Structure formats: structure tokens, C-alpha cells
Amino acid sequence: MSNKIIQADYWDKKIDIEVPGDTVIGEIPNPPVLQDPEKAIREAIAKPIGAPPLAELAKKARNGRVTIGFDDPSRPGKPRQMIIPIIIEELLKAGVKEENIYLLCGSGNHCKWTAPQLRAYLGPAIYDRFAPAGSASRVLNHDCHDPENLVYMGTSSLGDYVEYNRALQDSELFIYTGTVVVSNWGGMTGTGVIIGFPSTRSMTSTHGFPVVGHPDSCHGDQHTMMYRSHKEAIMAQIEKFTGKRVFYVDVVPSAGGAPAGVFAGYSPEINQPTWKFAESIYHMEVPQADVLIYGVPRYSLYGETSNPLIALAAACAPVRMWVNKPLLREGGVVIALAHCDGTMDDRSHPSYAEILDLYRNCFNMQELSIYEEEFMHREDLIFKYRYGYAYAPVHGFWLMYESEYALNHANKIIMAGVPGMDNPLAQVQVSGTGGPGSARDVGCTPAKNFAEAMKIAEKIVGKNPRVMACPSFWTRVRPRFYVK
Numbered sequence: 001m002s003n004k005i006i007q008a009d010y011w012d013k014k015i016d017i018e019v020p021g022d023t024v025i026g027e028i029p030n031p032p033v034l035q036d037p038e039k040a041i042r043e044a045i046a047k048p049i050g051a052p053p054l055a056e057l058a059k060k061a062r063n064g065r066v067t068i069g070f071d072d073p074s075r076p077g078k079p080r081q082m083i084i085p086i087i088i089e090e091l092l093k094a095g096v097k098e099e100n101i102y103l104l105c106g107s108g109n110h111c112k113w114t115a116p117q118l119r120a121y122l123g124p125a126i127y128d129r130f131a132p133a134g135s136a137s138r139v140l141n142h143d144c145h146d147p148e149n150l151v152y153m154g155t156s157s158l159g160d161y162v163e164y165n166r167a168l169q170d171s172e173l174f175i176y177t178g179t180v181v182v183s184n185w186g187g188m189t190g191t192g193v194i195i196g197f198p199s200t201r202s203m204t205s206t207h208g209f210p211v212v213g214h215p216d217s218c219h220g221d222q223h224t225m226m227y228r229s230h231k232e233a234i235m236a237q238i239e240k241f242t243g244k245r246v247f248y249v250d251v252v253p254s255a256g257g258a259p260a261g262v263f264a265g266y267s268p269e270i271n272q273p274t275w276k277f278a279e280s281i282y283h284m285e286v287p288q289a290d291v292l293i294y295g296v297p298r299y300s301l302y303g304e305t306s307n308p309l310i311a312l313a314a315a316c317a318p319v320r321m322w323v324n325k326p327l328l329r330e331g332g333v334v335i336a337l338a339h340c341d342g343t344m345d346d347r348s349h350p351s352y353a354e355i356l357d358l359y360r361n362c363f364n365m366q367e368l369s370i371y372e373e374e375f376m377h378r379e380d381l382i383f384k385y386r387y388g389y390a391y392a393p394v395h396g397f398w399l400m401y402e403s404e405y406a407l408n409h410a411n412k413i414i415m416a417g418v419p420g421m422d423n424p425l426a427q428v429q430v431s432g433t434g435g436p437g438s439a440r441d442v443g444c445t446p447a448k449n450f451a452e453a454m455k456i457a458e459k460i461v462g463k464n465p466r467v468m469a470c471p472s473f474w475t476r477v478r479p480r481f482y483v484k
Helices: 035-047 054-060 076-091 113-124 124-128 200-207 227-243 271-282 308-320 353-357 365-376 377-390 395-409 435-439 450-461
Strands: 004-011 013-019 065-069 099-104 139-142 152-153 161-165 173-179 245-255 259-265 281-287 287-299 328-337 410-417 445-447 467-470 480-483
Touching: 004 259, 013 308, 013 450, 013 467, 035 054, 035 076, 035 259, 035 377, 054 076, 054 173, 065 076, 076 099, 076 113, 076 124, 076 173, 076 200, 076 245, 076 259, 099 124, 113 139, 152 227, 161 227, 173 445, 200 227, 200 365, 200 395, 227 377, 245 271, 259 271, 271 281, 271 480, 287 308, 287 450, 308 328, 308 353, 308 365, 308 395, 328 395, 328 450, 353 395, 365 395, 410 450, 435 445, 445 450
Parallel strands: 004 287, 065 099, 065 173, 099 139, 173 245, 281 480, 287 328, 287 467, 328 410, 410 445
Antiparallel strands: 004 013, 152 161, 245 259
């Protein structure tokens, strides 16, 4: 069978790559969007799942504080710009005073977001209304290292340390607007309070190696995965401690964040109907592959993929997103089209280089995890997080842990197109340490280009491998792979 040319994401452009003619293209059509999303949002909050209508809850909370939590800008902003104004309108109609309404960004261990970033994300109308000129803004970032605004809430039924933002306790009503998409973190996202508002200590209960690295977390079935069970146990403990329930308004998005579905209510009651809908629009049946090919754009969830830890996560995360049986057969090969030149921005990711240095002296991620405690208490790194818009000190550990499954399951993970000597596709970058070495540092094999990577793969899997290519995995709606 003759080969074919496909276009794939690579850094800040699309490039042509030549793949076998029978390559499976792991992409789905953009799901249909709601024709009247405003109507759907209003209907969802009027008839929520397992909860009273939002109007009733708002009336009971009208004399107190109401907090609207929301996914941070690593998720699409369009749903927030649609949902939050409708929620505010409902609160005001019920008698809640506007000065008692706060907007709280669920940034977890991500960076805090600057005022211009939040303004662009929420939209100028809402942002300027709640953050007028001056210092008394009611648009707030969560701070996972702020002892004054974190409350210990006990331990969950699974032994999780539950320490969360004080707003969950102090608010008469806490509303969260989130996003449900396919993810290596839990199979499907959702229940965003758990990831958005913990302390760093609490975050280890879901993101630490014993959970993330456990085989029961290394697949995409949210109904059975260990990671998801910890999220639900923590949600239950928060509500037990506070005596109040979080009201969710979640969007299942199509391209660009346009809502394909809207669901409101309490968790876990909201989960199954939301997941069922998400599964129906994201479902794709594929054969198990010998070679998986992924395009890697310049920006991933956590920053530029020139950073080897971010490039590694972009290459490894999809390997965990499977249902029924592994997407990549054991001993197969991953080819990621990654412009990884070794650049680590010390302002945005000040702990990453040290974490990578420590990993060079560890046999595995479990050994690396012993250094977590030190980084949780590093005052220099905490200062940069709290006041310099850097990622939290331990965040780099999570990226390493989530990648170990793919590193062990695959024979090789090849980064194709890394900058190096005589590479016209990607010249050596002065700011980085060089692509080939950076790829090797995180356990990957560097290649100048895709053709060279494919030759390396064929030496391992043979001349006629089963190939699946996801050329725009990180820039399109992600499929839910059911592996036949």
C-alpha cells in the first residue's frame, strides 16, 4: 500500500508528514453545538440533577457570601463568558447583594493568573464589574500555599488529606462552573472543586505518585479508575465538613469551547448523565496500535513545549487515554513531533530544572517522589508562586509521575524535530540546552525529523506496523478511544 501525506501540528505551524496508507487518523468531527446555549444554561440551572433549582438555593443564601468558582484559563473561556453572567443574574434576582458575590479562579497548583489574562478569559464586562480600578477586586486566584485561606477538613473515606480554600466553608452558596472533556487525569474531567482549590498538601492525595502511578489510574475509564474514586471521596468529605453542597454548572464543549451540552446539579449525581453525553459525542473505536503519532503544538496546558517536562507530558498523556485495552500495544513506539530545545522559563517554572536534575539520579518516579516534601516547604519557590505568577513548587513532579506509564509501556518515545546541529526543521535555540540532550534527559529518543523517527520505529515494530496518527490531538476536540 502506498504512503499518504497528512498535516500535523509542530510548534507554531503545520508540517507535512508521510505515513503508511492504512494509518488510522485518530480524530473525530467537531461535535454539534447547542443552537441556543443561553436557553440550555437557564434550563439546566432551573432543573438541575439531584439539586434544587439555583433560584431556590440563591434565595436561601441571599444574606451571605456567594462564591462562583471557575476552571482556570487552561480550559476554554467561552463557557465561562456565557454561564457566569446568567448565574449572577439569577443571584441578584433572588436578593443576593452584588458586593457579596466573588469570582474565584480554580487554579490548583497551576500559576496564578494575571489581571489581563483573567480579563480576557472572563470577558471585559464581567471582569471590570467585579475588579474595578483600585485594589478591592472580587476576582480572585486560589492560593495553594496561603495558610490564612486554607482550612483542614479532615480525611476522606480513602484516607485523603482534605485541606481546601476557606471560601468553601465561609460561603453560604458555592457554585462551580467547569468543563468535562477527555483527559488522562481521571478519564473525564469534572468535579472541578477538587482540583481547583486544594492546598499543595491536599493535592498530593490525587496527584501524588501512589495514585497517579497506580495501574488503576493509567487508563481512561472514569467509572473504574482509582484517581476518580479519590476525587469523589474528597468531594464527599468537603461537603460533610462544611454541611453544604457545591452546585455545579458544567459544559461539555465542542471546538473552541462552544457548548455541545450543559449540565447542572450536585456531584456525584451530575456525573453519570454528563459522562454519558460526553462519551456519546467523543466516542471513537480504534484498533490497538504498534506506533502512535502525535502532533505537539507550541503551547500545551502548562506552557511552551520547548520545556522538556511539558513536552514529555504532551507526548505521554495520550497513551493513558484508553478504554477496554491499551491504545498502544506493550513495546510499541510513540512519535511526538516536538520542538523540545530544553528551554525552562525560570519565572514560570522555577522548580522544573531542579526536579529534572533530581530525576537524573533516580531509578524511577517513586524515588523522585521522596523530594516532594522539600519542595512543599521551599520558601524561595513558594514566594515565586505566590507573588510572581509561577507554577507551584511541586507541579513539575506531577508531570513526571503522569508520564511514567508511557515511558514503561512503550519501547521508545521518540521526539521528532527537536532542535540540533544541521536540522533545518528546527535550528538550535540559544536559550535552550539543545534538543537531543533535553529529550534524552526525560527518557525519550531524539530524532531530527519524522522520517528518521519512523525508521527507528520500524526497527522495533517491523516494516508493516499498525499506525495511528493524531496529528492535531492537542488543538482539536479529543476523542475517547475505545480500543477494539
